[in-house]
Amino acid sequence: MIKLKIENLNYSINNKKIIENINLKIKEKSFVGLIGPNGCGKSTLLKNIYKVLTPSNGNIYIEEKNIKNLPSKEFARIVSVVAQNDIIDFDFSIKDIVLMGRYSHKKLFESNKKEDEKIVDEALEIVGLKGYEERSFFSLSGGEKQRVFIARAIVQQSEFIILDEPTNHLDIKYQIQIMNILKSLNKTTFSAIHDMNLAAYYCNYLIIMKDGKIYNMGTPEEVLTEKMFKEVFEVNAKINESEYTKKLNIHYIP
Numbered sequence: 532m533i534k535l536k537i538e539n540l541n542y543s544i545n546n547k548k549i550i551e552n553i554n555l556k557i558k559e560k561s562f563v564g565l566i567g568p569n570g571c572g573k574s575t576l577l578k579n580i581y582k583v584l585t586p587s588n589g590n591i592y593i594e595e596k597n598i599k600n601l602p603s604k605e606f607a608r609i610v611s612v613v614a615q616n617d618i619i620d621f622d623f624s625i626k627d628i629v630l631m632g633r634y635s636h637k638k639l640f641e642s643n644k645k646e647d648e649k650i651v652d653e654a655l656e657i658v659g660l661k662g663y664e665e666r667s668f669f670s671l672s673g674g675e676k677q678r679v680f681i682a683r684a685i686v687q688q689s690e691f692i693i694l695d696e697p698t699n700h701l702d703i704k705y706q707i708q709i710m711n712i713l714k715s716l717n718k719t720t721f722s723a724i725h726d727m728n729l730a731a732y733y734c735n736y737l738i739i740m741k742d743g744k745i746y747n748m749g750t751p752e753e754v755l756t757e758k759m760f761k762e763v764f765e766v767n768a769k770i771n772e773s774e775y776t777k778k779l780n781i782h783y784i785p
């Protein structure tokens with residue numbers, strides 16, 4: 532089944548085209564990476580999908596529903612988002628932040644039920660933050676904060692997760708940990724990723740953008756080529772299969 536379909540999407544600001552003629556489909560349960568150089572339009576594309584921005588024209592369908600017609604709660608039941616630089620400006624407890632993810636399942640002013648607490652408990656277990664319930668958000672490390680946002684996305688219980696560089700600013704241990712958690716959820720995942728070796732290892736499909744347009748899409752083996760690195764990133768790369776992971780290994784030649 533197709534989880535996400537985008538048709539002729541364009542987004543402009545002050546008559547400047549930021550993204551142009553985007554057409555793509557993402558299959559259910561696939562783990563898709565969105566890659567491309569700084570400023571090529573990845574965040575803008577994702578924001579159009581998660582409705583922070585409104586397309587100048589074109590249509591976006593999730594589970595065959597045109598998202599522009601979806602009320603916010605219904606949208607939140609089918610898509611969870613882990614945005615870049617997600618900001619929490621009041622020092623909530625971890626449990627309170629994760630509970631926020633339950634809002635799409637509640638009526639106005641409905642209080643939290645035992646069921647919600649159980650779902651939050653399970654999500655904290657998945658992301659390895661059990662016991663952190665009452666800790667203040669501001670006291671957490673970057674990797675722990677990112678795991679809180681993933682837990683909040685998990686409790687939404689949607690089948691589709693969109694992430695904008697979830698491993699940004701994290702050390703290698705946390706990068707791997709976050710990617711492993713995401714993979715273990717077994718949902719449709721669409722994530723902007725800068726690290727090409729992480730993308731090659733975890734993603735089964737990659738969408739490459741350049742200058743606001745789609746440059747190519749396919750499996751990592753199909754699209755991560757030396758020619759692509761030259762044309763899109765302007766770097767010399769050498770690519771082989773890692774004898775340890777059996778996945779592509781990208782070497783940059785300065």
Ligand SMILES: Nc1ncnc2c1ncn2[C@@H]1O[C@H](COP(=O)(O)OP(=O)(O)OP(=O)(O)O)[C@@H](O)[C@H]1O
Binds near residue numbers: 544570571572575576
């Ligand atoms: N509000 C805005 N006004 C003018 N230009 C904008 C605005 N928002 C984004 N842009 C421009 O649109 C282009 C795409 O930005 P976007 O954030 O989508 O890129 P990105 O691929 O996510 O980059 P990065 O990898 O650096 O996060 C950039 O050139 C950016 O400067």
